[in-house]
Amino acid sequence: MVDTGQQSVRSEAARGGEVRLGEAARVDETARLGGTARHEVAGEAGDAAYEGYEAYEGGSPEAEWLRFQKLTHELMRMRRYSDGTDGSGAPRPPLAFRGEAALGVENARLRFRDDLPPELCVGYARPGAEYPAVVRLASASGSEGYGATPDLRRLAVRVQAGPEETHDLLATSFPVSHAADAHEFVAFAKATAGAGSTVEKAFGLFVRLPLAVGWATADRMRRNMRIATRHTVGSLARETFWSRGAILWGPAGPVRYQLRPAPGGTPAPPPDGGDPEYLHRELAMRLSTGDIAFELCVQRYLDDRRTPVEDGSVEWRESDAPVVPVAVLTVPCQDLDSARARSAARRVEQLAFNPWHTTEEFRPLGNLNRARKAAYEAAAAHRLGVRAPAAERRPTALLPVPVRAAFDLPVRAAFGLVDRCVPWHRLPAPLGLLNPAALGRTLRRFGLVERDDAPGAPQRPAAAGERPTVARSYDGPTGDPGVARRDVAGAASGRGPAPFHRPDLIHVPHPATVAGELLHRDRFRPATSLNVLSAAWLHFQSPDWVDGACHRWDGSRTYGGGPRLEDGHLPLGPGGVPPIGAPGGWWLGLGAMHTLFAREHDAVREALRRTHPSMSGESAHHTARLVVSALITKIHTVEWIPAILATGMSDIGSKTNWQGPPAHWLSRLGLWLFEASASAGLPRGVPDRPEMPFALAEEFLAVYRTHPLLPDDVELCDHRLGRRTRALGFDEVRGPAAEAVLRKTGLADTLYSFGIAHPGAITLNNYPYALRRFERDGELVDLPVVDLTRARRRGVPRYNDFRARLGTPRIRSFEEVSPDPDTVARLEAVYGSVSQIDTTVGLYAENEPERSGFSETAFRVLLLMATRRIQNDRLLTVDFRPEVYTRLGLDWVAKSSMTSVILRHCPELAGVLPRGAGPFAPWRPVAPSLP
Template sequence: MVDTGQQSVRSEAARHGVAGGTAGAPYEGYEAYEGYEAYEGGSPEAERLRFQKLTHELMRMQRYSDGTDGSGAPRPLRAFRGEAALGVENARLRFRDDLPPELCVGYARPGAEYPAVVRLSSASGSEGYGATPDLRRLAVRVQAGPEETHDLLATSFPVSHAADAHEFVAFAKATAGAGSTVEKAFGLFVRLPLAVGWATADRMRRNLRIATRHTVGSLARETFWSRGAILWGPAGPVRYQLRPAPGGTPAPPPDGGDPDYLHRELAMRLSTGDIAFELCVQRYLDDRRTPVEDGSVEWRESDAPVVPVAVLTVPCQDLDGARARSAARRVEQLAFNPWHTTEEFRPLGSLNRARKAAYEAAAAHRLGLRLPAAEQRPTTLLPVPVRAALDLPVRAAFDLPVRAAFDLVDRCVPWHRLPAPLGLLNPAALGRTLRRLGLVEGDDAPGAPRRPAPAGERPRVASPFAP
């Protein structure tokens, strides 16, 4: 892990808590309970300033389009998430009658039931929701009261490929602007190791590959993990997961040729019955087995048993009816955020604290704010002289045969079954992987045809802090 100069604030937090900051500060109104968190620079304010710099670096790499949605209205920014296979407003979250007393906190009460919004999607920014290997996302908004909501965000892999915010940003910077095989290799095997160290870079590449190679037969039969920890009141930190409730129809063999397969499968399933997930938590043990600050470490169930606390139910309905489609469009306008919660359930850890800054920056751009003109320079992967050299005919002579060779290999062996160095150098496959992680989008992805960027746009790199 990169040495970020973190210092524990256990004793200071226990004595004084964390002072509220100005609007938009990551720690406003919250306390550091029991010293579970370690702030960079030794204090929340010092870390907030560092995260502002990280967010600024990300936004320099982020490109936004100023188009419309076809009706003349501004098109909302959706760079942080992929196409939805399901968006419903009529789900319900019901806590178990036998909820353990130590977990009865806030809205988590035995037998309590609340309306919920549910969104199931891929992590890719590409259109469609087929059964191709991908990372999947689940977002839930629980309406616990007239002015109280709780957003739960989870992905279909239990850990992040990065341990903390600095590793996330290092990965984004190392891969930004990569258009050719040479540039991708330089970013993944030169720039990334130089930024985080060889062992860390190898772990990030390996986690990336494993997380995105899973083929889904049904999103209703997938398990989704929070990755990061949240506070559960006096019970301390937990990680949560949403897993298929007992019973239910097994996932059918996926139809890889249908780009809308996952939506169609959910529609067929919901036409005959409900879909249910168990909300479960794993409780904190210690910094070694259940670290709060390291998002790349799995909380093993053998160490931290899974405790079911509630059931999320999506009721039987016609997903293709007019009412359901209208609801799905409204769900698409929502900005899910793990910080949409109360003090008792606030997110914990470096990644979650950095996510707050990133979400706020994205919200500012959705409101039409922009960086100063001086910052609107494309982010390049290689130094200018090197890029100029690569633009010579020699670059094409090297790159085209490599692409053709990988096209032939792809017909026989899936990219994720190749040795890691070969799999990560596959132009088309790596491009899909980076899109699934939200690091690049559309035509900017490695392996995609290059096109001139419209005037005023910047290279597009989505926030790495998405769940």
Template sequence: MVSSGQYESGQYEQGQYEQGQHEQSYERYLGGTPQAERVLFERLARELMKVQAADARAAGAGAPARAQHAKAVLAVENARLRFRDDLPEDLRHGFAQPGAEYPATVRLSNASGIRQADAAPDLRGVAVRVEVSADESHDLLATNWPVSHAKDAREFIAFAKSMAGARTTLQKAFGLFVKLPLAVGLSTADRMRRNIRAATRHTVTSLAAETFWSRGAILWGSAGPVRYLLRPAGGAAPGPRPDRRDPNYLHRDLAHRLVTADVAFDLCLQRYVDEKRTPIEDGSVEWRDAVAPAVPVARLTVPSQDVDTAEARSAALRVDDLAFNPWYTTDDFRPLGNLNRARKAAYEASAAYRRGLRFRTEEPLRNRVLGVPVGAAFRTLNRAVPWHRLPLQLSLLNLVFLRKALRRFNLIDTDPHEAPPRAVPVPLAPHESLRTARSYDGTFNDLSAPAMGAVGAAFGRNLVPDYRPDLFDTPNPVTVSRRLLHRESFVPATSLNVLAAAWIQFQVHDWVNHRRHPAGTKTVEVPLPPGSAWYNTPGGPAEHVMRFAENEGMQVPGGRPPVLFANTASHWWDGSEVYGADEATARQLRAPDGGADLRLEEGHLPIGPNGVPLSGFTDNWWLGLSLMHTLFAREHNAVCAALRRTYPSMSEESVYHTARLVVSALIAKIHTVEWTPAILATEAIDLGLHTNWDGPPDSWLQKLGLWLLEAHSLTGIPKTLPDHHGAPYSLTEDFVTVYRMHPLIPDDFDLREHHFGQRLETVGFLDLNGGAAEGAIRKTGLANSLYSFGIAHPGAITLHNFPRALQKFEREGEIIDLSVVDLVRTRRRGVPRYNDFRAGLHKERIRDFEDLTENPETLARLKDVYSSVDEIDTMVGLFAENPPTGFGFSDTAFRIFILMATRRLQSDRFLTVDFRPEIYTPLGIDWVQKGGMNSVILRHCPELASLIPRSGTAFAPWRQVHPTSNGST
């Protein structure tokens, strides 16, 4: 007895068969392991999509067709498969039982990826879906020649690429005799051409008279590997001599036959014998009938019918839209061998591309060719002159090539993937609502990969993790915090206001969150320096360790280090901090009658049982978050009201989801073209980020440069297609690290009213934290609170400026020092230390502490804390690094930013291909395109109009109202 598990390991112990008893290892993985082979097959799947695109261009079609078997000859939904009453005992397994009968869908086709006349030399194919139950079906695919022209997946794709778009005899000859040998070598190309000639030389007069072979093996339960074939039942008569003037004569032949009689095929199985005579891995070797006799096991019958009625044509269109895949089966009948293993990813990608669920963007040849020398020139130039010291146009072009390099080398997929492939049921089509609205949990943003970027998806990586348990406490993180991070005096960021600090925390809560174990259940213990003590819980004893909750890691196969963590937020820019990341939370936040509005109490967020308002994400709540959440909850309701006025027939559910799309996109735009240029205040960044959203400025020189080197940037990202750049979309642990910007938060706040500038009160951060925040905003008022934040500076992101309030505060029953937590989390998540971090982002390593800072006091402390520059913590190095002029954070951190800022937009379907009036409504698109942070503030606090900067963003310092002589200071 052979279990499916034995097959998954690549080993098969053959039982007692007629051919004798022996042990056989038959599955061999490209690259040596299933995981390595999966990566190769993913690349091949992308190559197959290129073939579809080339065929679509050659056919003059707007949308891609199937990569292979584009033209259906017959497609019916009412066929039947019945197993023989005398089914051999050893072949009875699962659905294969004597006399069992099942409905089946059948598609007969020509094999070419281009729809061409039936008389053209071609292979023919059949796809059958046997429907056992609502939860079980089996797809059988076969071709009218017993062997494949390709022995493995790489040869198959090479052939498909060589012949892609070939319609004329000359084009086909060029593909076969020039492109194919260049791809696979002369001898392999010769063998493949011989197989193709043999397979296509005979004239097919009727598909009812053809035999179709699987050409690859499948498992047949305990019987082991088999190949199958479908041969005409009862000696079907050949068709008449074809009329070569009729491009569809094969269809007409079948239609004529079915008017008067059934068309039937016998399903036969060939048993595995041995690797030499019946190989599993090599699809180009025939299993000869003399070695492996074909045993009839079932009959496939297409019943007599008129296939040209309107009803039959509708059924044929439905069948033509199906995606057949040999992996749509059960594990006991799973496909075997290299070609079959490749088919899962390849067929899924091809079907998703054809059905508009997956997209591809091809870099123009001129960009690829010119990019090589220009990229090399910039790398050489940057050894002497960094990008930010170049003239404007050169610096912009330098950033383009820096981003290209980061996309190529710094997108690492960490999400666990199945390897080897597993059998699966036929996937359900995405619900229609998911095409026009964001899901609650981030699923189905990419319709071809529903779990990508969703709640629970793993954080990716931009750098290979460096997991060093021996250095978790070296140097002591408490010492690092006290010597290098502790705020001795407030260092302001004078180009920004505190709204910028509140905004980035508002955004981070949308993007990332690591789940923690409940307090006191599984903790991290950090030893304190000698003579130190810490109170870990309110009212608890003084201890010689600092203790806080550990993150929950994901299960990692193979005993690898626990450096994989799930995001409890969705990775998408979907406003989940406002709306929630699950349906229950989202509905709780809506109007109680099921209306589209978010619940507000006289314009304020409703208060929850712990005193913290009800919103999508409320951890680490303070007044800055109250401001942002209140403002955008009001904005949501304003969008809802406008949609109702403009589209009175729109349902409340549609109003809600459309408003969420609009608000989420507006938030993304504000962050892209307002917040980021404010914190990275240079002309190059301002131009680059506006190009990201709106396209390049109207400069012929800049447009020419982009046309030659980066044509994709000639339009704003919202006018492009989704592109994950070779790695499934996710936010990364390295992204989390560079967004540790807690120094932005002041320790105290001067709250003033905006009419006369009078001070209302001065309070500390802890007075505005947690449940106290909502009381403060209601007491002070939204307009006064916004004004108070608008005229105050945040802290600079630098050493010696970590908020004191965050170095000892209570969270969920623990007293923590957040600066220590930040250091420890970064180390334990395997983020490389600073010098390795910058080297991994294509910056030169520092050799001495003096390369990092010229400040003598900081230099002395760094040398005292760290034994070498390679020990410097990532966060410490990022804070210590001297940033480019105008930058609010380091150039090293900026490397992660330039990669991920574009990626957050470019990967998101709702910010690219579906950012359009048909989805958002014309009003919604207009709301986003004309809106910004200033318009949001003024819509809800119009009295602040004279105080917001005339030019620039709401994140720059506001005009202050000075108290009159009668006012209070």
């Protein structure tokens, strides 16, 4: 029996004539592009097996397939043109499904009845057979939250019938689809796509929809939509859920299934409409005292009139096709708010349920299900190399180029005047966001994006089997033929304007004198707003950008040797360090970061294999690399940069880069006019000047000389007891010794030890002692001396000229560099003239914005290059889409952070991470326990 509330809703629909009930006005599971599960019918004999139940459009599977392809491409175009964010800037969840879950558990069980009718004993459906299952209960409309607001609800179950066999059961809290077939489905999606306001929705439903399907059909769809979505739920445990269309049940033929509350159980209480977490709380209360159980029931096919397979909008009435209970789904008693349950719920959120995740014996049937399969096939084709057509890409700005150019000059001039009076980081939010945007355009005008062609750069072939058009390639290219020849590993660094070579000043003043007087650490100066993880993170990034890599955010150094793990750790190479690193530059922090993200790669890959069982191991590897590389980019943009700049405006600006501006009309209007892709964040935008190969400029590399972050000593602590276990000098945690220390200490304690320790401040006289005796190619070098010499020989301008090229006024006295009298005296003693100050020294000496780890001048270079590293990358812009990443991949990037990565692999650290701050801020130390 169904609950009274469900009966009343269905009765109301029945009074309207033929029962054709609808789900929410969103694209259905078809829009979950990115699934690649394929369970093909076995040749012509297989097709013949379903001829009695299915009728193909056009008279043949081939003809129907061509029609579905056109419909699928229409859906994909709508997705590319529609707003791709959910308001927070994260990619929008899959339409019609990814609402926030009220329940996500991994420990459910599905047990078939002992008296299962013989004719239904097929495949895994055997009397008394019991299987583990994953269960997710959520809104079906994609709305967020799990309150009692009237809505359609969805139940998804994944049954693990064997090591390589899963069955996904998807059901909603209404018996049928709003669309009879794929054509109605697409027409409804097109009519309602992008509708935000009430007027837009009304226009779509009352004008566009009738024009597409006719007035009578549109009226039926609107009426049933209204009925279906007005149902208020008192308890998801007391709801009945119906399958969306028919499935095959082996020789027994087509069935529709439903999951209804098992007999007994507490009735649903009156819903609390004011509690936004009501449905979750109600389930948590039930499960705290007992199990929740649903009966899995089936209705068997009779004939095309009473139980049609091809028309998804007609209900199979129980009076015609009786309900036959076949199994019981049980969610066991548990504490949903425990750390273990929350961790399981997060893992369930990463799953992409798919009706085609099953075996051929339980194949989905009907027009709508076959159209879904066409969508999955189209997504797979895109992932194998199909590019988004250039004609479909969004323009980069609302204003045409000539008009925008006319605005550029006055905007830059206005903000140039503002900069002389009020620093960017002290402006109110709207102007504070538009000022760096205008500055970025100024810097591009100065040419800080150009690069040498580097015709002699090595051309290494891609590893066998890689597909650069849809994957990160071994040596850098991402599938753009016009730039692939030059945009490779080993290519030269980029340049801003012409290099500023002064051979007569290479040794004036001598680099060793500058390093000894102004750079060498005389005492440790901590950066108290950060932890040592921030230093480890930067070193984790810099080899990917600088050391012979291709300058992209693609994890090239991590993936050059493959992230394969042995017992959770990176394998060692001949030099005693992992083959992805150089013995001289490897240290404990770098090893911890590489290990953490190698584990993350494995987690993504395994999630992809579970969600898409037909995905090959190679495809899963490359897709996981895309996901992890994008996640690294996101973490650096929205977590690391705000942590080290540590100003409110930099926090907003960095997040704007990734997820679009805050909801302020002036900010959105300004960015919309000049940088349309920035209005929704750089990902999902369009590449900026994709025809030009990208490289980090030498000016950027000069700014990123952040070695003072490294400490001289490392204290290793036990995160459980808070006790110090060992104190080691930096030389004892680098090179081959680093991995031995990591294995002995463990990843969790290593991360905790770095999390509670401060790095050095990026300032004068704070260069770590260990790097003054740095071993490189068998000889000891003084690294700060090498850095200074390198910049001079490569023509990086001295500090004053560097400032001028960034549009910053020249300094006229040493007092303008720093307000500290001692610093001024030492600068004057070493240089004699302000025009001779090295860029690195000037950046260290500057009085940075309050609490910021970088100086104002350095910020200008970071602003430009950090943005362009995303903006120039096709796989982070136009191809940041489910056809390439899979929907699971995009969800993984959207929902993950550095905190979630740490907790995914070291959940025991949940109690020590900072509250109200990111993981690069100091962690909460555990008070040492008494012995």
